[in-house]
Structure formats: C-alpha cells, structure tokens
Amino acid sequence: MLQELLGPTWKNFTAVFLTHTDKVEEAGFSEEEYLHAASDTLLTLLSSVQHKYIFVENKAHTLKQKRVTILRKIMDFIRQNSYQASIQ
Template sequence: MTDPNKMIINLALFGMTQSGKSSAGNIILGSNDFHSNFSPCSVTKDCCLARSYHLHNFMRRGGQEITLQVRVLDTPGYPHSSLSNKHVKEKVKEALIHHFGKDGLHLALLIQRADMPLCGQEASPHVQMIQELLGHAWKNYTAILFTHAEKIEKAGLSEEEYIQEAPDTLLTLLNSIRHRCIFQYSSGNSFNEQRIPILKRILEFIKENSYQVLTFK
C-alpha cells in the first residue's frame, strides 16, 4: 500500500566524461554510492541505481510533512572513451526501462561543467541522446545541473550574468527546457550544504510538472 506521507523521486544523470556526473549523483544522494574520481578516461561503464536515506520533514504537501527518498540512475559518460555510442545508448535505454518503466522518471539531469559551456552549431551528443531516449516530451523532463559553479564566482560573474553571456547553443537549450537549471558549488561547502539547495530546486521543477512522470516501455 502506498504511503501518502512518503514521496519517491526518480532522477537520471546524463553528461560527458569528467563532467562531474557521478559526483553530482553522490551529492544528491548524500552518500558515496557512485564511484567518482579524476581520470583522463571515462570512469563509469555501467548504469547504476542508488537510493538515498529517507529525508524527514524536508517538504510539505497538502499541509502534511512528507518523507522524501531519492532514486538516482547514474549512466556512462557520452561519448565514452572505451564504449561505442550505440552500446552506451542501449545500456541506458535498458536501464531506464528496467528501473523507471513502471514508476516513471521525474527528471533527467544533464550534468554540464560551468567552465566548459556548450558551443557549436548543433546540439551536443549527450543532449541528442536525451532527446532520443526520452522522446518528444524530453523538454518537459530535463534540467541542467552546472558543476564547478564556484568558478563562475571566481570569474566575478553572477549566475544571471553567466547565463546572459552563454554561447547561443547553451541559450537555445535553456530556452527549450524553460531555463530549468541548477548551480552546484563545491569549494568551501560541505556535502549537505551542496545537497539541500539542489534538492529544493529539483523539487521545484517536479512540482512545476504537477509531479507527472515519463514512463518507458
């Protein structure tokens, strides 16, 4: 029986190699479930689902305190240093169906380094993969999480100024997803200090979608 005072949100992480994807997943979970370290090649080779501990009194819904649990699917970097694009897409598609086929996906997080903005005339490969796997509704279920956002501060820019000066490719993507973006600051912030603002923003986006989910067959 479903507990009305408990909410589970399902997230999937996408991004390029060394974008900070697995590290961001660990921050969202509040744990170290995903293997994350600096490497000149892709670290993640398989899709991995992890669950957070229950967060009590984190949010209210209908006047009631809701216990929150987050499920996060980490995916291999795309393009990958040792796996073909076709193989990665097949792995991710299978994982989405297996883990979220019935319960659905609340949000896909595109992990993007703030110091390496999207450039070029066409959508990047990892954006194209999201479009292919999520289908025509991808715009409604995608947000960008900018890692290394402390480098924006070091450059003397605010988040708004960073967006205003972003390349056209990034601005086009942000316009497509209704400017749903999150900035992750690492320097000087504890794990929990990074986690709470990110979770609050994620919940804002999910609420904007009226808690709807994207299912997979």
C-alpha cells in the first residue's frame, strides 16, 4: 500500500522518527536495548527502510537542538542515498 501511495522507491526516502525517547532512558534502556526488545512490526518497518531512524528526546533539548539533530541525521541519510532526496 505504501508503495502505491509513494512510489516504488519510497523505502529509499523514508526515515522513522521515534519520539519521547527520554522515556526509554528513564526506563533504564539504551536505544539499542529498546530496539532489540521492539515489536516485530517495528523491526520489520525499520528493516524495510534500511534502518533509517531518528530518536528524538522531548524534554532534554531545546527546539533548536532538536532541529539540528534531526537535520544532521537526515543529511546523513541523504549522503547514504548518493545525495538523492525526494520531497513528497
């Protein structure tokens, strides 16, 4: 269904944002531990988008810091995609 909506290369241009990850740390998990214990559905989704995901803490950073973190990660994904980007 996503392929029909976004086209055949949607996986190349998709990243998953995981918000409220400060709660993961509060529960005593690292990002890696959280993903290791994640549901099969989430793991399948992450696998289908070549493990492009961004953890976003909601409390610890200012909005400007969050934007910088997100943009830096997106630029890394674009580099991995040979500088191809798709804006839908």
